[in-house]
Amino acid sequence: MKLSFSYFLLFIFFSLTINCVAQNHTKAGFGVTVVQEQPKFPGGDDSLVSFLKRNLRYPPEAKLAWIHGLVYVGFLVDERGRIKDVRLLNSVNKLLDDEAIRVVNMMPDWLPGKTGDIPVEVQFILPVEFVMPEKK
Numbered sequence: 001m002k003l004s005f006s007y008f009l010l011f012i013f014f015s016l017t018i019n020c021v022a023q024n025h026t027k028a029g030f031g032v033t034v035v036q037e038q039p040k041f042p043g044g045d046d047s048l049v050s051f052l053k054r055n056l057r058y059p060p061e062a063k064l065a066w067i068h069g070l071v072y073v074g075f076l077v078d079e080r081g082r083i084k085d086v087r088l089l090n091s092v093n094k095l096l097d098d099e100a101i102r103v104v105n106m107m108p109d110w111l112p113g114k115t116g117d118i119p120v121e122v123q124f125i126l127p128v129e130f131v132m133p134e135k136k
Helices: 002-023 045-055 060-064 094-106
Strands: 069-077 083-088 113-115 118-120 122-130
Touching: 045 094, 060 094, 069 094, 083 094, 094 122
Parallel strands: none
Antiparallel strands: 069 083, 069 122, 113 118
C-alpha cells in the first residue's frame, strides 16, 4: 500500500512539473528552448536571400584585398518577432563582420518562433557569405 501511494505521489509531482514546463518555455539540455515552429523572415527563405542581396554591400577595401568568407551572426527573435542581441559568432575580417552585423540590424521584424500556439524568444544563427567573383 505504501509503495502504491509513493508511486501515486511521484506521478502527481511529475504531472505538475510537466504542466508547468509546458506552460512556460520547454527546455532541452544546455538551456536551449525547444520550439515547434522556428522564427521566419517575412516571406520565407527566398525573401531573406533577396533582402541580403539587395542590402549587403561588399566593402571595397575587402574586395581589393581579396578578402572573402562566411560570417556567422547570431541574434534573438523575440516573442514579437523583433531582432535583438545581435552578435558576431565568428570573425572573417572586421570589414566583412561589420557589414554582416549592419545588414542584420536593418532587417524587418520576423515571424516569431512558437511552442504550440505560444510565441517564444528563439536564438537564430544566420550565415552571411561574402563571395569574390572568379579571377579572369
